[in-house]
Amino acid sequence: MKTFPIGGIHPSDCKEYSKSAAIETFPTPATVTIPLSQHIGAPAVACVAKGDRVLVGQVIANAGGFVSSPIHSSVSGTVVAVEPKADAQGNKKPSVTIAVEGDEWVDTIVRGGALKKNINLSKEEIVSKISQMGIVGMGGATFPTHVKLSIPAGKKAECLIINAVECEPYLTADYRVMLEQGEKLIVGARILAKAIGVDKIYIGIENNKPDAISHLQQLASAYVEVEIIPLKMRYPQGGEKQLIAAVTGREVPSGGLPIDVGAVVQNVGTALAVYEAVMLNKPLFERVVTVTGSQLASPKNLLVRIGTPMSALIDYCGGMEGVGKVIAGGPMMGRAVSNVDAPVTKGTSGVLLMPTEESLRNVEGSCIRCAKCVEACPMGLEPYLLNRLTQLGDFEQLEHHYIADCIECGCCTFSCPSYLPLLDWVRIGKAEVMKRIRERAAAKK
Amino acid sequence: MDSQKLVISPAPHVHGSNDTRRMMGDVLIALLPALLVSVLAYGLQALVVTAFSVACCVLVEWFIQKFMLKGASTIGDLSAMVTGVLLAFNLPANIHLGLVAIGAVVAIGIGKMTFGGLGKNPFNPALVARVFMLVAFPVAMTTFPEAAGAVTGATPLAMAKEALKAGVPVGEVMESVDLVAMSLGMKSGSMGEISVVALLIGFVWLLCRRVISWHIPVCVLGTMALISSVAWLASPEEFMSPIFHLCSGGAVLGAVYMATDYVSSPMTKKGMVIYAVGIGVITMLIRIWGAYPEGMSFAILIMNSVVPLIDKYVRPRRFGAVRNGK
Numbered sequence: 001m002k003t004f005p006i007g008g009i010h011p012s013d014c015k016e017y018s019k020s021a022a023i024e025t026f027p028t029p030a031t032v033t034i035p036l037s038q039h040i041g042a043p044a045v046a047c048v049a050k051g052d053r054v055l056v057g058q059v060i061a062n063a064g065g066f067v068s069s070p071i072h073s074s075v076s077g078t079v080v081a082v083e084p085k086a087d088a089q090g091n092k093k094p095s096v097t098i099a100v101e102g103d104e105w106v107d108t109i110v111r112g113g114a115l116k117k118n119i120n121l122s123k124e125e126i127v128s129k130i131s132q133m134g135i136v137g138m139g140g141a142t143f144p145t146h147v148k149l150s151i152p153a154g155k156k157a158e159c160l161i162i163n164a165v166e167c168e169p170y171l172t173a174d175y176r177v178m179l180e181q182g183e184k185l186i187v188g189a190r191i192l193a194k195a196i197g198v199d200k201i202y203i204g205i206e207n208n209k210p211d212a213i214s215h216l217q218q219l220a221s222a223y224v225e226v227e228i229i230p231l232k233m234r235y236p237q238g239g240e241k242q243l244i245a246a247v248t249g250r251e252v253p254s255g256g257l258p259i260d261v262g263a264v265v266q267n268v269g270t271a272l273a274v275y276e277a278v279m280l281n282k283p284l285f286e287r288v289v290t291v292t293g294s295q296l297a298s299p300k301n302l303l304v305r306i307g308t309p310m311s312a313l314i315d316y317c318g319g320m321e322g323v324g325k326v327i328a329g330g331p332m333m334g335r336a337v338s339n340v341d342a343p344v345t346k347g348t349s350g351v352l353l354m355p356t357e358e359s360l361r362n363v364e365g366s367c368i369r370c371a372k373c374v375e376a377c378p379m380g381l382e383p384y385l386l387n388r389l390t391q392l393g394d395f396e397q398l399e400h401h402y403i404a405d406c407i408e409c410g411c412c413t414f415s416c417p418s419y420l421p422l423l424d425w426v427r428i429g430k431a432e433v434m435k436r437i438r439e440r441a442a443a444k445k
Numbered sequence: 446m447d448s449q450k451l452v453i454s455p456a457p458h459v460h461g462s463n464d465t466r467r468m469m470g471d472v473l474i475a476l477l478p479a480l481l482v483s484v485l486a487y488g489l490q491a492l493v494v495t496a497f498s499v500a501c502c503v504l505v506e507w508f509i510q511k512f513m514l515k516g517a518s519t520i521g522d523l524s525a526m527v528t529g530v531l532l533a534f535n536l537p538a539n540i541h542l543g544l545v546a547i548g549a550v551v552a553i554g555i556g557k558m559t560f561g562g563l564g565k566n567p568f569n570p571a572l573v574a575r576v577f578m579l580v581a582f583p584v585a586m587t588t589f590p591e592a593a594g595a596v597t598g599a600t601p602l603a604m605a606k607e608a609l610k611a612g613v614p615v616g617e618v619m620e621s622v623d624l625v626a627m628s629l630g631m632k633s634g635s636m637g638e639i640s641v642v643a644l645l646i647g648f649v650w651l652l653c654r655r656v657i658s659w660h661i662p663v664c665v666l667g668t669m670a671l672i673s674s675v676a677w678l679a680s681p682e683e684f685m686s687p688i689f690h691l692c693s694g695g696a697v698l699g700a701v702y703m704a705t706d707y708v709s710s711p712m713t714k715k716g717m718v719i720y721a722v723g724i725g726v727i728t729m730l731i732r733i734w735g736a737y738p739e740g741m742s743f744a745i746l747i748m749n750s751v752v753p754l755i756d757k758y759v760r761p762r763r764f765g766a767v768r769n770g771k
Contacts, residue, residue: 006764011459169459241764251765324452331458338453358459359452365465365522366564370707372463380763382712402763410457417463418564424455 001207003232004242005251007378009411011235011332013208014169018292018299023176025303026316028100032075032307033085034060036094038345039136040143041067046096052079057106057283060096063131069144070134071096074285074305076104088310088328088335088342095343098307110280115183119191119278126195126278133277134284134346138269139163139238140329142347145270149195151259158262159200160193161247162271164216165231165238167206168330171350173288174268176301178205178212181272182219186226188275189266193225196264201226202247206233235332236409240265242378254405269349289344291317293353304344310351311340324359327352332410365418373412373422379405383412383422390429395436398429404437406430465563469523471654475647476530476702482640487538487590491636497542499529501549509558524563528552531571531702534637535695535742536578539590544582548574568749569706572742579742589634600634602694605685606738614682637698644697657705660717665700666691668725676733684733696728699741709749716752716759723748 037043042064054060054073061071077100084092105111121129131146151157162185166174177185189201203220205213205228213230220226229247236242241252243265250261258265266274269287276282285306292299297318304313310328314320320340327334328348337351344351373383381402389398403426412422483491506525510518532552536545555577556570557563579586589600637644651657673687690696695703704710704724711720724744731740 006762009461011461245764254763254765256765324450325454325458326451327456327458331456333456334458335456336451336453336458338451340451352458354452354458361454362460365519366562368465368524368564368707369710369712370463370468371712374712374761377761378764380761380766382761384712405764408456414457414459414461415463417465417468419460421455423457427455 001230001232002246003234004237004239004246004378006380007376007411008234008236008242009376009414010233011169011414013233014292014294014331015172015175015208017170017294017296018172018290018301019175021172021176021298021300023180023288023301023303026305026308026313028075028103028305029308029312031080031097031099032305033095033097033309033343034071034074034307035085035087035343035345036061036071036096038071038142038306038347039069040141041065041069041147043094044068044071046082046094048073048079048082048096050079050082053077054079054098055104055106057109057285059283060098063144067144067147069136069146070132070283072134072283072285073098074307075100077101086339086342088337088339090338108281110282115187116279117187119187119194121278123195123197126191129278130195130274133273133282135270135273135277136284136346137267138273138284138287138346138349139267140333140347140349142345145266145274148264148266149192151196151264155259156262157196157198157259157264159202159248159264160189160196160198161243161263161265162189162201162203163238163240163243163265163267164203164205164212165243166209166268167233167235167238168332168334168350169235170292170352171290171330172292173290173301173349175209175212177268177272177288178209179215182216184275185268185271186216186219186223187279188271188273189226190223191274191278192264192266192271198264199225202229203227204229204231204237204243204247206231206237208233236378236407236411239378239407239409241407254402284346287344287346287348289313289348290350290352292350293323293355294358295322295355296353304348306345307343309341309343310337310348313344313351314340314353320353322355323353324356325354327354332414333408361421362419364420367420368418370417372415372417376411376415378409378411379407381406383426384420386429387420387422387425390425395429395432399433399436403430403433465522465524468654468656469527471651471656472527472702473523473530475650475656476527476534476637478643478646479534479637479640479698480530482643483534483538483636486639487636490590491538494536494538494540494542494545494636495530495533498533498536498545498549499526501546502526502529502532502553505549505553506558506562509554510562514558519563522563525553525557528557528570531569531637532574534698534702535571535575535635537586537589538636539588540585544578544585547581548578551577564708566708567752568746569703569709572703572746572749576742576746600694600738601689602732602738605689605693606732609683609685634694635698637702638695641692641697644701648697648701651701651705657701658714658717660714661705661710661721662697662700664718664721665704665725665728666696668722669696669729672726672729673733676729690729690732694732694739695741699728699745700724703741704745704748709752711752711755711759713756713759713761715761716755719755719759720748720752723751 044061552574
């Protein structure tokens with residue numbers, strides 16, 4: 001069975017809490033707070049003002065540039081504020097707050113009806129529609145999808161890879177989408193393939209989801225260009241570079257992009273959103289969020305309107321009893337939340353509640369040179385060395401040892417028997433090295 | 446909702462089962478079969494020496510941290526205990542306890558703490574002490590008690606070396622050596638060296654628990670087997686057989702438990718192979734042509750000193766490096 005070439009770890013997948021919970025529509029809250037920057041790139045620019053009436057799916061902020069994405073209202077009601085609101089980390093970010101009245105959708109959105117399979121739009125029309133509908137990468141990186149679909153001059157896409165790995169422990173949102181909306185997902189993938197002009201689609205799934213593999217294999221038998229690739233379970237297989245290597249055997253060169261090896265990768269949630277955007281004219285204003293944790297009364301997979309406070313989801317699933325840490329995303333790469341009233345955004349794949357006793361880190365010891373971090377690093381770096389060089393502030397050496405290649409997957413910290421916060425230091429070193437690389441590039445111009 | 450008491454820390458938010466204390470504990474467990482054989486062969490004396498050595502090592506580390514460094518004690522990580530057992534395994538069972546105490550001071554005090562404690566020592570602390578004692582107390586270190594069932598008090602390696610020097614043909618030397626008995630532990634030698642089988646059981650345990658990888662032990666023993674085979678096949682009258690070499694002396698103890706010391710071995714698999722082959726070569730050079738019958742300790746210490754160089758030049762295989770041409 002296929003997998004990526006070097007490093008990796010085997011965290012326990014902890015998906016049993018929520019994997020059998022079918023996707024449930026979360027009731028629309030009384031107010032939503034929709035941040036204007038839910039993607040990588042320039043923040044969107046608000047085009048509504050306090051007092052305006054908005055409908056579900058109406059544009060409330062326009063893209064702030066090419067690498068940006070418009071924002072749509074997830075509810076119908078009245079705009080009560082356009083001002084900075086605290087995000088999950090407590091930082092104030094420009095947001096639109098809407099008081100909900102009814103549930104009135106923009107009339108161009110197709111609701112209900114049979115699955116639409118025929119793709120009538122041209123390449124350019126697809127990309128433009130995806131851009132207008134505010135689609136961004138929903139695996140967590142939130143890179144605007146239309147940018148990823150615009151192949152740079154001189155490069156050629158050869159295949160589309162659907163990232164159905166969901167290698168983060170606990171999360172099951174993509175898994176449920178595969179089981180419940182499998183065919184929409186496949187049509188979404190075909191739309192994406194048409195947009196980049198390829199006729200080969202791989203869907204990479206880890207073998208801890210055998211039912212999703214067999215279900216999609218069955219659905220894919222009707223489409224010759226779609227191939228399901230079962231992968232050996234190993235974290236971080238859902239990392240873009242790791243997935244491409246696992247599926248195609250090609251390695252994205254150091255400092256390069258997936259397109260350098262002819263691959264474009266899109267996540268399961270994104271493919272579903274693309275289907276809805278292109279076939280149903282539905283902008284990205286809701287998403288599936290896994291709300292889970294070992295001490296939670298009823299972990300669930302919820303279809304949530306963007307802007308719904310995370311605290312509402314937590315209350316709905318059993319509350320904060322015994323919780324020491326809240327994580328937006330998975331336990332390996334997700335971010336700790338300080339403000340649980342912050343809204344669900346386009347990139348929120350999960351809300352994970354860690355029990356108090358699992359929330360604190362162990363006391364760090366000293367490096368015993370066991371090389372577990374070197375063995376675990378999927379990029380073939382030497383985390384122990386990067387850790388030390390960052391502490392010494394030797395940024396030249398850090399660059400020389402390819403710190404810029406780090407994908408921040410956390411395998412090193414996870415593996416360290418002395419509980420050293422390796423990735424914390426590597427992040428600091430990497431940020432400084434990246435800054436220096438950018439400054440050098442700017443000076444050259 | 447109350448956000449005040451939430452823990453905030455960067456990802457990752459979960460940790461694997463690796464833990465220094467657990468890994469050191471696994472090494473101690475792996476050494477138990479060999480300790481058992483040692484007690485069967487030499488009686489309670491073996492247990493007394495091992496326990497005393499462990500106690501001394503732990504005490505020295507605690508004393509230095511408490512009274513000289515005035516810092517927190519790290520004896521809980523069990524690494525001092527491992528050093529204690531390994532030191533004892535490198536000593537004859539009838540050694541005077543006073544010498545054991547001196548060995549512990551050298552191992553922990555000089556071999557480990559002078560460099561900054563766990564993780565900082567360039568040489569294997571137990572071996573530093575063993576070699577120090579071998580030079581300082583040569584008679585006490587090479588006079589072995591008779592093991593139950595063993596033929597004589599000299600080690601097979603020392604016997605063979607003396608006999609070969611005196612011009613006795615290998616065939617006659619081998620007559621006095623029972624390889625099966627040797628591998629089970631019925632031979633004279635340092636406490637931990639006597640049973641190859643017991644040591645290999647521990648090796649399997651360490652592999653199963655993923656404490657060490659196969660690279661260093663297999664490459665050390667493989668290199669020794671290769672060199673001794675070539676010599677033996679070329680001139681069976683002059684050189685001992687490869688099986689004799691692998692079963693005798695500290696070959697297995699060194700390859701599995703001493704050369705694999707995390708702190709003083711390389712960080713990459715490729716580096717480990719280079720380091721292990723080096724140990725195998727040096728050991729055989731000393732055994733065949735050197736003045737000492739046993740060369741494992743010296744070989745490991747010499748290769749320990751090369752580790753920083755190996756780590757500087759041998760890098761892990763980097764993802765995406767091939768096409769980049771950097």
